Amino acid sequence: MEHPPSPSQSAERPRTPDARLGSEPLDERLQEWAFTQHPCALAVFDADLRLVRANPGMTEGLGLADTPARGLRLPDIVPGPTGDAVEAALRLALGTGERQDTQLPVPPSAGTRRPAGRPATATPLRDPDGQVRGVCLVAHHTAEQAPATQRKLLLDDATRIGTTLNISHTAQELAEVAVPRLADYAAVDLLDLSRHSDTQPGIQPGSPLTLSRAAARSTGDNAPYPAPSPGESLTCPPHSPVAEALAQRRPALYDTSDDAITRWIARDPQAAWIHAAQAHSLMIVPLHARGTTLGVVLFARGTHPGPFTPDDLKLAEQLTTHTAISIANARRYTRERTTTMTLQRSLLPHTLPHQAALDIATRYLPAGGDTGVGGDWFDVIPLSGARVALVVGDVAGHGIRASATMGRLRTAVRTLADVDLPPDELLTHLDDLVIHLSTDTTPSDDTPETESGVGTTCLYAIYDPTSRHCTFARAGHPPPAIVNPDSTVYFLDVPAGPPLGLGGLPFETTDIELPEGTLLTLYTNGLLQPQHQDIDDTLDKMFTTLARPTAALDTLADRLLTTLLTRPPSDDIALLLARTRVLGTEQIATWTLPDDPAIVAEARHHATDQLSAWQLPDATYITELIVSELVTNAIRYGAPPIQLRLIHHDNTLTTEVSDTSSTTPHLRRARTYDEGGRGLLLIAQLAHRWGTRHAPAGKTIWTEQTLSTSPGSQGP
Structure with missing residues (x-):
């Protein structure tokens, strides 16, 4: 063997x-x-x-x-x-x-x-x-795969829900995660915000509900069911499974043969998709976050052989909870952005003031995406002597605090401009204000220190149409672009200066004489920071666009934004275009007066003769009174030489008396037996506006009269 x-x-x-x-x-x-x-x-x-x-x-x-x-x-x-x-x-x-x-x-x-x-x-x-x-x-x-592994993978994939602050996109992300691995069909319906706010007391059982379909997805290439499409409104009948789930804020699991589903389909034509999809199992899961019910999510199985299980319901709850938090964040962001936009636009100039020195066009574009509205602003401020101040600024940070800070700074600029401060002195005072604002603000996680104004940039310019001089000063702001009448474009070399809020460093001015028709381009840095573009290419496009002759500044402003921005800006943009005008010599009359009280009568005659030449006889009486008071005060309290100047443009008559004394007159109410003190009070009553403008040597007291077209309206 x-x-x-x-x-x-x-x-x-x-x-x-x-x-x-x-x-x-x-x-x-x-x-x-x-x-x-x-x-x-x-x-x-x-x-x-x-x-x-x-x-x-x-x-x-x-x-x-x-x-x-x-x-x-x-x-x-x-x-x-x-x-x-x-x-x-x-x-x-x-x-x-x-x-x-x-x-x-x-x-x-x-x-x-x-x-x-x-x-x-x-x-x-x-x-x-x-x-x-x-x-x-x-x-x-x-x-x-084990069911537990599949659920874990699905939850891992759910991390891509809420990648943006767009509500509809977030809802669609949930539907795409759920179909086809959890359900054959998913729909996200949100409560109508016009009827249900974030402070809703609760949804009452037995009352119809209005919802809006935010997203839907099925296993087919196109939804084959007669279901509401995204964007459509739908009314949920009382006591329907959806209404009950929302009222009780509890998810529910149904077989479509259940009596509750059968009654719902019979009463609500918008639920006919359940039979059309041959769904055999249904889950209804409310969306709620931070104590607020936001809507409901419907999950259905038709081609999938197995019904939903309690574990599937728990998984759906986890998905909807994550989605609800993302939607709540998106709604809060949308609400805050709307509030900030409203505040920002209310603080910006609604209409441009009437003035004769410049043609003006302005634009403001808020930041796109998730950045939030910032604190960019612009302003046009008429000054004495037909001059105009131009302002463009950029508050660091975004949100409501940045917009509120912008409003405070814009008000401060207008107040400082009203006392006729030179650009460098105005920025110095504004710098002090920002420092005070920063010490009054306590930084926190949601209130960065920069939102108190520290790091704010500003460009301030004053243009005088009588001399064609423009004086600039800037605090860390981009320089202005100048376009000469011959279409030559260049950046004006203005000393940069530090951003506002740093303190301790001076600001410097640049004075330039501009030909008539020169274009000034003031902007915030969002204009020169488009995404995915080289800065040199951006500057080339900017200069080329500005050099193209354009009669209407509004057209040029739109063309500039269209050329430089190929997508929503990542930062706010404030744009101010100004084309210079010049007041002719026939609109200005100037006399140098001796330091002699007897000259007051001669000054009145000079003014009367000039008003006759300008065909303004109705303004003679008030102008004589103003000239008498201002010249008398200059002789009595000022220092020679004394100068009288009249400026007439549009419907405004400006009277100015200058001397070399730095003493500032003050308006006061004279007592009964006082022999003086009534002159400035009289001027304040007769003129539309008046004030004092200081110069390196001396001062100018000025008044403005608004001339009416009605005959004799300027008389006594």
């Missing part, structure tokens, strides 16, 4: 090749078959993370069956963030020598719009000495 060989004998027997298998030993062929026929997708990467080998499951799963991929890195095989993420797991396994879990993308299956994902493991491969020489990537067979 012949006995079978022992294991040791079998091991020593020489291998005889099988003719059907070729020359390779059987165990090596078995290893080959195991690699190529394994149900999991397998790939081996070397120490440089380049592909050494992949089985058919991996090449087909990555769509590389006909593409040579050996020697490539995974980001070259699967471009995009997913490929980078998987390679990061491979690199971590290579460096730490420990297994790493990841998720491998596969091409989308039929009827889906987005690639699915498969759980994968990166395992380090060691040599006999224990050195890691490569990594094996295994993508597991998804049909055999």
Whole structure:
């Protein structure tokens, strides 16, 4: 009797090749078959993370069956963030020598719009000495995933819900995550904000509800059901499953054969989609966050064979909770942005003041995206002597505090401009104000210190149409662009100065004489910071646009914004265009007067003769009184030389008396037996406006009269 060989004998027997298998030993062929026929997708990467080998499951799963991929890195095989993420797991396994879990993308299956994902493991491969020489990537067979693993992957994928502050987009992200892995159909319906606010006391049972469909998704390429489309309003009947879920703020799980669902379908035509979709299982989950009910999410299964389970309901609650918080944040952001925009626009000039020195065009564009409204502003301020001040500023930070700070600074600029401060002195006072604002503000996590005004930039300019001189000063602000009448464009070299709120550093001025028709371009830095553009290209486009002759400044402003902005700006933009005018010599009359009380009568005659030449006889009486008082005060309290100047433009008559004394007159109410003190009070009653303007040597007292077209209206 012949006995079978022992294991040791079998091991020593020489291998005889099988003719059907070729020359390779059987165990090596078995290893080959195991690699190529394994149900999991397998790939081996070397120490440089380049592909050494992949089985058919991996090449087909990555769509590389006909593409040579050996020697490539995974980001070259699967471009995009997913490929980078998987390679990061491979690199971590290579460096730490420990297994790493990841998720491998596969091409989308039929009827889906987005690639699915498969759980994968990166395992380090060691040599006999224990050195890691490569990594094996295994993508597991998804049909055999445990339900707990599937739920975990779905929740991991839910992190992409709420990537923006757009409510509709957030709702659509929830629907895309849920379909097809959790449900065959999902719809997100939000309560109508016109009927339900964030302070709602609660939804009462038995009352109809108005909702708006925010998003919907089905397993088909197009929703085949007669369901409301996104954007449509729908009314939910009383005591329907949706109304009950919202009133009780509890999710519900239904079989579509339940009496509650049957009655709902019979009473509500908008629920007919349940039968049309052949849905057999339904989940209704309210959306609520921070004590506020926002809406409801409907999940349905039709082609999916299994009904929803209590675990599925818990999973749906987790998804909707995450979505509700994102929607609540988006609504709060929208509300705050609306409030900030309202405040910002209320603080900006609604109409430009009437003045004869400049043609003006202005634009304001709030920041797009999630940045929030900032504190950019502009202003046009008429000054004495037909002069005009131009202001453009940019408050650091965004939100309501930045807009409120902008309003305070704009008011301060107008107040300081009203006392005719030179540009450098005005910025010095504004700098002190910002420092005081910063000490009054306590920084917090949601109130950055910059929103107190520190870091604010400002450009202030004064243009005089009688001399064609313009004086500029800036505090950390971009320089103005000047366009000469011959279309030459350049940046004016104005000393930058520090931003407001730093203190301790002086501001300097630049004075320039401008030809008539010169264009001044003042702006905030948002105009020169468009996304994904080189600054040199932006400046070239700006200069080219400004150099093109344009009669209407509004057209030029729109053309400039259209050229420079290819998408919503990432920062606020304030733009101010001003084209200079010049008052002719026939509109100005000037006399130098001796320091003699007898000259007062002669000054009145000069004024009367000039008004006759301007054909303004109705203004003679008041002007004589004003000239008498101002010249008398200059002779009595001032210092020679004394100068009288009349300026007539449009319907305004300006009277100015200058002397070299720095003493400032003050308006006071004279007592009964006082012999003086009534002159300025009389002037204040006769003139529309009056004030004092200081110069490096002396002062000017000025008055403005608004001339009426009615005959005799300027008489006594």
